[in-house]
Amino acid sequence: MCTGASGGVVSSASDDEVGGFHARLREQLQKPEGARLTDMPELYGERLDYQGDHLLESTAPADPFALFDSWLADAFLAKEQGVLPEPTAMVVATCVDDQPSARTVLLKNVSDDGFTFFTNYNSRKGSELSRNRRVALHFGWYPLHRQVRAEGITQLVSRAESEAYFATRPRDSQLGAWASEQSSTIASLEELTNAYAEAERRFDGVAVPCPEDWGGYRVIPSTIEFWQGQPSRMHDRLVYRRAGLGWTRTRLAP
Ligand SMILES: Cc1cc2nc3c(=O)[nH]c(=O)nc-3n(C[C@H](O)[C@H](O)[C@H](O)COP(=O)(O)O)c2cc1C
Numbered sequence: 001m002c003t004g005a006s007g008g009v010v011s012s013a014s015d016d017e018v019g020g021f022h023a024r025l026r027e028q029l030q031k032p033e034g035a036r037l038t039d040m041p042e043l044y045g046e047r048l049d050y051q052g053d054h055l056l057e058s059t060a061p062a063d064p065f066a067l068f069d070s071w072l073a074d075a076f077l078a079k080e081q082g083v084l085p086e087p088t089a090m091v092v093a094t095c096v097d098d099q100p101s102a103r104t105v106l107l108k109n110v111s112d113d114g115f116t117f118f119t120n121y122n123s124r125k126g127s128e129l130s131r132n133r134r135v136a137l138h139f140g141w142y143p144l145h146r147q148v149r150a151e152g153i154t155q156l157v158s159r160a161e162s163e164a165y166f167a168t169r170p171r172d173s174q175l176g177a178w179a180s181e182q183s184s185t186i187a188s189l190e191e192l193t194n195a196y197a198e199a200e201r202r203f204d205g206v207a208v209p210c211p212e213d214w215g216g217y218r219v220i221p222s223t224i225e226f227w228q229g230q231p232s233r234m235h236d237r238l239v240y241r242r243a244g245l246g247w248t249r250t251r252l253a254p
Contacts, residue, residue, distance in 0.1 A: 048229075057238070060238055065111070068148060071144075090139045092125065116219075120214050129217060138150075145228065146227060150221040163209075165216065166210035167207075175199040178208065
């Protein structure tokens with residue numbers, strides 16, 4: 001739990017718990033407090049040998065969303081086995097004034113239309129998307145030695161869809177959406193804690209509505225690339241490109 005000066009709960013782990021967690025990780029790496037990872041000569045040698053079933057034109061579906069569905073299902077299986085904690089985590093990259101920026105969001109829907117995520121429309125990503133709708137997505141399913149990349153444009157999802165999803169969120173996440181003007185500068189953790197407490201008071205005993213400036217984006221891809229790691233860095237890469245109502249498919253060198 002992370003508690004501010006006023007004692008209000010902001011997230012789900014205490015400073016001690018978080019500090020303890022990181023201290024234990026450092027202990028496992030046998031690095032003293034304050035030591036830098038770049039002191040480790042092992043970084044040059046840090047790599048895995050990748051492997052997996054080959055991604056073949058003869059067996060891969062003609063529709064990239066069908067392939068995405070089956071890889072997402074594999075990612076959920078890996079979650080069940082405790083090796084892939086967040087199968088729906090994806091990085092979304094935006095670009096304005098020739099400066100790309102990227103951050104992780106959670107995939108909340110995928111259909112033949114595209115990939116949907118939810119956020120604050122006034123956040124940095126929201127303001128960048130209002131200037132340039134082009135994005136890149138990246139799913140890093142590392143324990144499966146797989147990645148998926150997509151490029152395309154974003155559309156706002158309907159207000160009804162945003163409200164419907166918002167209504168399913170845990171109450172503390174709903175309150176958090178009201179408390180946080182995402183990406184704005186704040187003076188202190190206490191300011192955030194106070195804003196959360198204010199949201200709790202404001203909606204005491206009533207359902208928390210979806211803020212006007214909060215909602216979804218759907219990424220409509222024009223390309224989707226599937227990457228399956230293979231031994232000797234001879235990885236499989238199949239890229240699907242939209243062509244009229246269908247898709248073309250090409251193999252890329254790794
Ligand atoms: C695993 C993970 C999942 C996240 N999911 C979301 C999400 O679904 N929506 C969101 O707005 N931010 C999410 N975040 C936070 C974003 O990465 C980012 O910090 C935030 O959206 C502000 O980004 P911006 O300033 O570029 O707009 C997530 C972060 C992590 C690490």
